[in-house]
Amino acid sequence: MKEDFLHYLWKFKKFDALNLKTCNQEEITISNVGQYLELAGPDFFNAQITIGNQKWAGNVEIHVKSSDWYVHHHEKDAGYENVILHVVWEHDSEIFRSNNTKIPVLELKNYVSTDILSNYQKLLSPKSWIFCEKQLKEIPNFVLINWQERLFFERLERKSKPILDLLESTNNDWEAVLFCLLAKNFGLNTNGGIFLKIAQSIPFSVIRKECFEEENLEALLFGFAGLLDADKEDRYFKDLKFRFFYLLHKYQMEKGCIESVQFFKHRPDNFPTIRLSQLANLYNKHQNLFSKINDLNSVEAIYEVFSVSVASYWETHYQFDKESPKKKKALTKSFMDLIILNTVIPLQFAFAKSQGKEISEALIAILNDVESEKNSIIDKFSSFGLKAKNAFETQSLLQLKNEYCNKNKCLDCAIGMELLKNN
Known part of the structure; x- marks a missing residue:
C-alpha cells in the first residue's frame, strides 16, 4: 500500500x-x-x-x-x-x-471495496516499460484527447521557464532571447550549451548592426566559438579572423573562455561550422526576426522563413583547409521541425503568456501539421497501440513518459485514473 x-x-x-x-x-x-x-x-x-x-x-x-x-x-x-x-x-x-x-x-x-483494490493492484502490476502498457488500447479516445492537450501545455510551461529567465537576463529584449534560443537549438544536444554561451557572449545590439554583412556574423560566431584561434593558410579563414579582431576592437568586446565545440560523432551536415554558418545566414536574410516568427501561424510560413543555407565557402567545405564536393547544405525539413518544436512554439507561447493572450488553439493547429517525431519513446508507445499522428501528439507522449510514467505518478495521470475506475 x-x-x-x-x-x-x-x-x-x-x-x-x-x-x-x-x-x-x-x-x-x-x-x-x-x-x-x-x-x-x-x-x-x-x-x-x-x-x-x-x-x-x-x-x-x-x-x-x-x-x-x-x-x-x-x-x-x-x-x-x-x-x-x-x-x-x-x-x-x-x-x-x-x-x-x-x-x-x-x-x-x-x-x-475489493474491486477498487483489485484495480489498483492490476494497474501497478510488474511492468516491462510502463505499468499500463497492456491496457493502453482500452482507453477511450475522449480521455486521451483531453489528456494529451493537458500534457502538451504542461510541457510548454516547462519549456517557457528558461525563455522567461533569458528575457530577464536580456533586459526584456525578445529579439535577443530568440537569438539565444536559436543558437542553442542549432547546436543540438552536443553543442547546444556551447552555442548558447556564444550567443550570450555577443551583445545582440552588435548582431543588429552587423547582420547586413554575413561574413561579419560568421566572424563573430566562429571567433567566440574558438574556431579562429589557430593559424591556417586558408584565405577565408584569414578573412574571418581579421574581421573578428576588428569587431572585437570596434565594439570593445572581450573573448572569454568557452569550451571547444564538438565535431566528434556528428554527421558532417551537423558540424558546428555548418550550423553556425546557417545561423549567420538566417540573421543576414531576416532582420527583426522575432516579430516575423511571432506572427507566423502555419507550418508553410515557418518553413519559408527558415529556408536558409550556408555561405558559399561552406558549400565546398565542412572544415577550414579541407575541400569537399559542392553541396548547398540548406536546413532540412526535419531540422526545421526541431526548430518549430523547440524554439518557435515555446517562444510564441511564452510571449503570449507575458502579454496575457490566449493562443492555445493556434499552437495546436501548427503542430497538427508537423510530422510526428521519431524516437525510442514514441516507437514504444506505438508498439503498445498508442500511435502518434503528428508532433502535437508526440510532444504529449514525451511529457507523459518523462513526467508521469518514469515517476510512477499513475494516480495523477488521466490514463491511470481511467483504468483504476474501469478495470
Whole structure:
C-alpha cells in the first residue's frame, strides 16, 4: 500500500463514505475532504468533517500506518496542530497532539471495496516499460484527447521557464532571447550549451548592426566559438579572423573562455561550422526576426522563413583547409521541425503568456501539421497501440513518459485514473 493511493481514495471519496466511524466508534460525516496541497505540511487543507456531534474545520493527514505520524516527527511540527482527522490504512498506534489531546483516526481499509483494490493492484502490476502498457488500447479516445492537450501545455510551461529567465537576463529584449534560443537549438544536444554561451557572449545590439554583412556574423560566431584561434593558410579563414579582431576592437568586446565545440560523432551536415554558418545566414536574410516568427501561424510560413543555407565557402567545405564536393547544405525539413518544436512554439507561447493572450488553439493547429517525431519513446508507445499522428501528439507522449510514467505518478495521470475506475 502506498500513500499516493490513499490520497486518491480520500480526494475522490472512493470508499463507503456513508458509514464511516473512527477507531473509537464515533460516526464521521464528510462535508468537504479539503484541498489537496502536495506541499510541505498536512495533506489536505481546510476540510470540514463532523465527528460524533461535533463539526470540525481543519486539516487531514494521511499515512499508511498511524505510527508513521511519529516516524515523520509530526508531533514536533506546529504545522500539524490543526489536524482534525488522521486517515490511515492500518491503525497501529494512538496519536496525540502536543497538548496531549488524541487525534481521531479513520482506518480506511475497512471501507474500500475489493474491486477498487483489485484495480489498483492490476494497474501497478510488474511492468516491462510502463505499468499500463497492456491496457493502453482500452482507453477511450475522449480521455486521451483531453489528456494529451493537458500534457502538451504542461510541457510548454516547462519549456517557457528558461525563455522567461533569458528575457530577464536580456533586459526584456525578445529579439535577443530568440537569438539565444536559436543558437542553442542549432547546436543540438552536443553543442547546444556551447552555442548558447556564444550567443550570450555577443551583445545582440552588435548582431543588429552587423547582420547586413554575413561574413561579419560568421566572424563573430566562429571567433567566440574558438574556431579562429589557430593559424591556417586558408584565405577565408584569414578573412574571418581579421574581421573578428576588428569587431572585437570596434565594439570593445572581450573573448572569454568557452569550451571547444564538438565535431566528434556528428554527421558532417551537423558540424558546428555548418550550423553556425546557417545561423549567420538566417540573421543576414531576416532582420527583426522575432516579430516575423511571432506572427507566423502555419507550418508553410515557418518553413519559408527558415529556408536558409550556408555561405558559399561552406558549400565546398565542412572544415577550414579541407575541400569537399559542392553541396548547398540548406536546413532540412526535419531540422526545421526541431526548430518549430523547440524554439518557435515555446517562444510564441511564452510571449503570449507575458502579454496575457490566449493562443492555445493556434499552437495546436501548427503542430497538427508537423510530422510526428521519431524516437525510442514514441516507437514504444506505438508498439503498445498508442500511435502518434503528428508532433502535437508526440510532444504529449514525451511529457507523459518523462513526467508521469518514469515517476510512477499513475494516480495523477488521466490514463491511470481511467483504468483504476474501469478495470
